[in-house]
Amino acid sequence: AQKVTQAQTEISVVEKEDVTLDCVYETRDTTYYLFWYKQPPSGELVFLIRRNSFDEQNEISGRYSWNFQKSTSSFNFTITASQVVDSAVYFCALSATGTASKLTFGTGTRLQVTL
Amino acid sequence: DSGVTQTPKHLITATGQRVTLRCSPRSGDLSVYWYQQSLDQGLQFLIQYYNGEERAKGNILERFSAQQFPDLHSELNLSSLELGDSALYFCASSEGQGGGANVLTFGAGSRLTVL
Numbered sequence: 001a002q003k004v005t006q007a008q009t010e011i012s013v014v015e016k017e018d019v020t021l022d023c024v025y026e027t028r029d030t031t032y033y034l035f036w037y038k039q040p041p042s043g044e045l046v047f048l049i050r051r052n053s054f055d056e057q058n059e060i061s062g063r064y065s066w067n068f069q070k071s072t073s074s075f076n077f078t079i080t081a082s083q084v085v086d087s088a089v090y091f092c093a094l095s096a097t098g099t100a101s102k103l104t105f106g107t108g109t110r111l112q113v114t115l
Numbered sequence: 116d117s118g119v120t121q122t123p124k125h126l127i128t129a130t131g132q133r134v135t136l137r138c139s140p141r142s143g144d145l146s147v148y149w150y151q152q153s154l155d156q157g158l159q160f161l162i163q164y165y166n167g168e169e170r171a172k173g174n175i176l177e178r179f180s181a182q183q184f185p186d187l188h189s190e191l192n193l194s195s196l197e198l199g200d201s202a203l204y205f206c207a208s209s210e211g212q213g214g215g216a217n218v219l220t221f222g223a224g225s226r227l228t229v230l
Contacts, residue, residue, distance in 0.1 A: 031215070033215045033216050035218075043203065043226075044221060044222070044223045045207075045221035046117075047218055047219070047220065047221075050216070050218055091158065095215040095217075096215050102171055102173055103150075103158075103219065104160075105157060106157075107157050108157070108158075
């Protein structure tokens with residue numbers, strides 16, 4: 001069975017602060033994929049990143065960065081210099097090869113960025 | 116705009132009724148997925164179709180059914196509705212058959228309220 005845990009239910013920061021969203025996963029598969037999706041107040045789910053289990057290289061995209069550590073089964077997401085537009089619910093998700101993209105989602109972390 | 120179109124955006128109905136949610140996938144995508152987002156259960160995979168055929172089933176109730184038509188649009192039918200069926204129903208699409216690497220593109224969702 002697969003499981004994704006996002007222990008932080010809600011985080012509030014002031015604009016320009018850095019914030020890290022934690023994601024811990026469990027799977028018995030050796031090949032798997034990890035994802036982050038963003039759900040802004042408008043409700044849609046927006047894809048942010050995909051990482052496969054063989055690629056532990058960290059990734060940076062603008063103010064976003066991701067830290068994948070297989071040893072601790074974690075795939076954390078950091079937003080640098082947060083902005084009000086970053087306010088959303090962020091979901092971490094996991095899928096294994098051959099599972100027809102049945103994404104297992106975490107419960108989400110609600111990020112509130114204020115001025 | 117993700118390219119995945121869902122209708123209706125909002126739907127209010129009574130217990131015991133039946134509703135149909137419709138989804139048009141992104142151009143070129145052959146797979147369609149349905150997910151349910153509720154406060155109790157979070158984001159849960161319901162079912163996947165690839166090119167008209169059912170490919171994977173998740174936690175879909177027997178009162179729910181889906182199909183994908185030759186033009187690749189999909190419909191999710193929910194019958195004998197109960198209060199607990201109130202949720203945001205997402206459709207997503209992907210290009211391939213649905214291996215774990217597939218990135219799903221989500222629609223804006225259909226919010227169902229059962230009174």
